[in-house]
Amino acid sequence: MSDGEPKVNVDGVPYRTIWCDEQGTVHAIDQRLLPFRFKVMRIDSLVAMAEAISTMAVRGAGLIGAATGYGMHLAAREAADRPSGQGTDLVAAAALLKATRPTAVNLAWAVRRQLQVLADIEDPQLRAAAARAEADAIADEDADSCRRIGEHGLGLLRQLHETTGRTVNVLTHCNAGWLAFVDHGTATAPIYAAHDAGIPVHVWVDETRPRNQGARLTAWELAQHGVPHTVVADNAGGHLMQRGQVDVVLVGSDRTTADGDVANKIGTYLKALAAQDTGVPFYAALPSSTIDWTMTDGVRSTPIEERDGREVTHMEGVGPDGSLIEVRLTPVSSPAANPGFDVTPGRLVTGLITEAGICAASAAGLAAQHPDLAGGS
């Protein structure tokens, strides 16, 4: 399933966002330090993996799925290493992992997939080996899905370029990039594919407050790959669209309902409204693992993660002396609220780009594109 060598280079060295070595220890890029420091962290216990996910050291739809897969591998390994009856309970491990981030659907999806594989294996050593293999498969499939998303999206960008005869201006929100998946990314996959195919592309990178995934991660990724881009405040996108400076909006999705509503980083809905108002096409790119086939009416149903208000009142950056520091932005007496996601109704989405192709953001569109998955979980 894997397409071999990682696609993306960091200072010339090819990397995936997460991988497992021969001893079964997991390694992942610590995304809390980017773009200021590039550091790979060792994750060698279930608890450490849960911590890495909840603190957003690893984050992003696909990467959360892969990390969860590896979290179950670590749990199975811990179970195998201990005397019978004292090992880590895999059901408890599943619950621990699922509690880390409430909106991301890949988490529950990866847990379910591991539990299905492991349920029938009695021997702890065999079970640990199977968990490792399944985790690798989840990661490889994520990378492969993203590669295919890039191929499908490439056609869109090529068409826009051929229509206008000039650089294609893409606006993206948050980081649905290589860093949010195992490789390639979703929203970025068509951008990388177009750039590599010689189609001139420029990306408006939404800063993405409060955690600045755009300003920190997407900008860094695009810079590493040499893709022209400009960071803007989240407030700017509507104006850019009004002035004809955006040809297409490409975002990711953390959970897509069976009828095509897209839960993605807070603020995505506002960009979809502006795209509709100005006639700019708006696509969400996602592996089918992100689709929640059990849910409809995402605006009403999707659980939205409420994060710490401190992410709004404080911000981290590089100070005058080059050190990473946090500054307070607000009066001490002013509280803050911090919903992490919003839901863009399918009616505002021009299309969904999955590994299987491009389809309408509707129950009919998704069911036709994924007949094997629709109608059950």
Add this chain to the structure above:
Amino acid sequence: MSDGEPKVNVDGVPYRTIWCDEQGTVHAIDQRLLPFRFKVMRIDSLVAMAEAISTMAVRGAGLIGAATGYGMHLAAREAADRPSGQGTDLVAAAALLKATRPTAVNLAWAVRRQLQVLADIEDPQLRAAAARAEADAIADEDADSCRRIGEHGLGLLRQLHETTGRTVNVLTHCNAGWLAFVDHGTATAPIYAAHDAGIPVHVWVDETRPRNQGARLTAWELAQHGVPHTVVADNAGGHLMQRGQVDVVLVGSDRTTADGDVANKIGTYLKALAAQDTGVPFYAALPSSTIDWTMTDGVRSTPIEERDGREVTHMEGVGPDGSLIEVRLTPVSSPAANPGFDVTPGRLVTGLITEAGICAASAAGLAAQHPDLAGGS
């Protein structure tokens, strides 16, 4: 015209944002340091006033108008203090002031008003005295207009409270508060009036990147006045509206076209779109001095200020040691763009609140409410 004692207290002391002492020196609150430090700056030359406006030490629609009025007073005083023929040219002074901020219409309005008054006065001393008096009148009228806006808007908030029987949740963007005017503010005037009248009000304060006028200025103002409020990232407003947590959006305007399009801080358009999509009323509050009767089709016509990208890539706040410092948020190699305003088409605006009342955001609505002003400048 003045309603006497300033409305708003800072640590218990009543203040206006700008005032002129008996010697003709202008004093203004330095808004670059709030909420971290409260400092009053002396402005005693035309050049210093132009600098204060362009660096946004003084900012906001009405305050820019008042500051411009006082800038012309300082220019006329400089002209009177110098030998004949060597004084500051008032037309050059007008040009200098008008170049400081391209979107704000109160700037040109105040300059025009001063030039009309001063054109027929030959004697430099009399001219300086007239410029001082006119500047005071502009400031007093701004405060009075804002007070009246508060009275008209109070009815709206009272009605919302009576309909729902609970706290009225207002969302506001940027700072169209007391600090943006001479007193009261525009978007905040109904909030202060309602709060003082015992109507329970809670304000969602958009952070307002990149300069954080919401997180810094509006939050500080509301805290000083004891109005319950919560700071949110600019991305959050659409989600809050989808979940029924916003009863009304109140914003200001830096330039309103004769047909009701509203140029306001970048990102306002996105909130107006969300308000329309979710059925939340959206009002812009503005003194009629902010209306550009010579302009229509604001999306196409309004000049939009492009500010330094450094406001996006860097942010100022209070560091761990209590000092005010700036941190870098983005990779060094990533450029940024920084449009300062966007235009909300009148079709998205439920109504305009001016000193004369509430009217439709249309040519007919504005002309009917301001028959003395419409049709000419």
